[in-house]
Amino acid sequence: MVTLADVATRAGVSISAVSRVLSDSPSARVSAATRDKILRAATDLGYRPNFAARALKVARTKVVGLVVPDLTNPLFTDLLDGAESEAASLGYTLLLGRAGEVDAEAIQRLVGEGRVDGVVVQVSDGVPPAGLGLLHDARTPIVLINSSLPGEVGSVAFDDALGARVATSHLLDLGHQRIAFANGLPRSFTAKRRRRGYLAAMADAGLVPGRTYETRLGYTVDDGRAALARLLDLPERPTAVVVANVNAAMGVLAQARHLGVRVPEDLSVVCVHDAWTAAHTWPPLTAVRMPFHEMGRTAVRAVVRRVETGEMSDDVISSPAPQLVVRESAAPLS
Amino acid sequence: MVTLADVATRAGVSISAVSRVLSDSPSARVSAATRDKILRAATDLGYRPNFAARALKVARTKVVGLVVPDLTNPLFTDLLDGAESEAASLGYTLLLGRAGEVDAEAIQRLVGEGRVDGVVVQVSDGVPPAGLGLLHDARTPIVLINSSLPGEVGSVAFDDALGARVATSHLLDLGHQRIAFANGLPRSFTAKRRRRGYLAAMADAGLVPGRTYETRLGYTVDDGRAALARLLDLPERPTAVVVANVNAAMGVLAQARHLGVRVPEDLSVVCVHDAWTAAHTWPPLTAVRMPFHEMGRTAVRAVVRRVETGEMSDDVISSPAPQLVVRESAAPLS
C-alpha cells in the first residue's frame, strides 16, 4: 500500500504538502513546481487515498445506506438504479441494507458505527413509520420513501393521488362507471393517497363507489388474485378495475384468466406503477408510470443535502408526472 | 459519539480492557466482574464501535463490493438478494458499484482505497474478461460471475450446459426435431456453454441442427424479437425454439404475437433462466430455473474465502441443479 508518506519521500517534500495537493484543499497554496513533483510521484507510485483513514479523520464516509424490505421486488430495480446514479454523481457510493421489518436498530447501527453518512429507507407496505420512532432522537440523517414522519425525518413520495386519478380517469373516459379499486394495505401511506385519487376521479364523474368496490389486500401477486376473486363475487360486477400496483395487477390478470374472464373484453384493468414487466404480460398492461428512477435520485439527493447542509424536507415528486401508458388491458365499455 | 475511552472512564477501567471485552477477542482474559462493569457501561452509554477506526487499524472493512453492468435487469434481483443475505450472515455488508463497461479502474479504486475487502463482478454479456487483465497483477480479491480468467481471479458460474440441455431435452421429449436456439452474443462465456448443452442434447437424439438454426443476437428483449424474426424466415421453419435467456424469451413471445404465430400451438418456446416475470407472461413461459440466489450466495462466499484464507476457486453451481418448470409455452409437436 502506498501512503502519503511514500509519496512525500519520493517527491522530497513533507506529508502535509502532499495531502494538500492531492486532496486539493482550497487553501492549497503550493508552488507549481512542488505540485508537479507531487503529482508525478503520486501517479508513479499509484497512490490511492485510504478511505478508512480519511473517514476517521473527517468523520464522513461519503457513503449512503439504502435500506429496503425486499430486494427481489422488480419495482425496486429502477429505484436502485436511480439511487445509485445520483449517488455516483454526487461522489457517494451506496451501501445496501435489508430490513424485513422496520428495523430501527439496524439502521441506527449503520449510522452509529459511522459506516454511512445517511440512510434512505423504504419501509415495507403497511408498516407505519411509527416503529421508526426511536430514530428521531438520534439525529440521524434519514429519508423515508413513500412514508413520512413529518418534522422528524425527511421523506420523498410519489404523487400517488394523481397516479390513481389518472388511472381512474382513463377508465372513466372509456365509458366505465362500475370501476373497482384493488388497493394496498389500509395502513399504507401510498394506499391512502391512491385511494384519495381514485375517489376524487370518481367524484368528478359524479360517482360514489360502494365500499365493497375497494379491496385493501396488498401489493403482491397473490393479493391481486384474491382481490379480483372478491370483486367478481360482487352482485354488481365491476366492468373495470384500477389496481394500485403492477405486481397486484399481474395477480388480477392471472385470476381473470383462471376464471375465464377476458381482459379487456369482459374486464378492463389499469394499474398504477409501470415496470419493465408490465409490457410483457398478456394482455400488456395499461399502466400509469410512476417515476421510480427519479424517486431514487431524489431520495439520495435529499439525504445528501441533509448530511451536508442539515436541511430536512418532505418532497413529493411532481416531475416527471405520473404518465398513462396505454397498452391493451383496458377497452371501451361495450 | 461514544468512544472506548468514554466507556473505560465510566467503568473505571482501561481502554484496552474495554476493547478486549467488546470485541471479545479470543485472548480475553478478563474477570467476570470487570466484564460486567464494562458491558453495563457500554450499554448505558450506547457505545458503537467506530467503523473507520477499526478498519484503519485492522485493514479490513468487512464490506464486499458488488459490481454489475445493469441494475435494472430483473434477473439481477435474485442474485442481489442472495449476495446480500450471504454477506449478512458472514458479517459483511454489500457496497454497490456499477460499471457499464468492464471498468477495471473503478474496481481497482474500490479495493485500492480500502473501501471493500473484495469484489464480486458480473461482466456484461459478450464482454470478454480480458479487459480485466490489469486486475490480476494487483492481487485484488475478485470473483467473476459467469465469466472466468482461470488462475488469475476466482469465478462462479451456472451449469449452463446442463441448463440448455434440460430445455432442449424437454422439447425433444415433446416430439420436436426442428429445434432452433436463440443464443446470446458469441463471445459470451455463458452463451458458449449453453450452446454446448443444446448441441449435446440434439446429438443425443441423433440430430445435427443446421447453422442457421442458431442465432447469436444477445439477451435483451429486442434481441429475442430479432432472433425469432430471423428464425421464422428460414425455409424450414423450426417448430420449437430454445431461448438462452428469459428476457430474450419475452421478446420471442412478443414477436410471435406480432407475426400471428401462436405459442405453443405453432411454436413451442422454452427458455433458460426463470424469473419472477416468466410466470406472468402470456402464455406463461416454460423455463429452466437457474439458481440465481445461490449464485449470489456462492459468489460472496467465494470472495470472503479469498479474503480470509487466500484460496481462489472456479466454482460451478451444481446444486440446486437447473430445473425445468413446465408452464404453457411448450406443447407436443402436433
Place this chain on the structure above:
DNA sequence: ATGAAAGCGCTAACAC
C-alpha cells in the same frame, strides 16, 4: 510556500 505535530478511535503488543 512548506513542514512539524497533534490527534481521529481503535487494536495489539508488551509490560506489570
Place this chain on the structure above:
DNA sequence: GTGTTAGCGCTTTCAT
C-alpha cells in the same frame, strides 16, 4: 487480569 503505549493513514492547525 489489567494497564500503557505505539501506531494504522490521514487532515489540519500552527509554526516557520
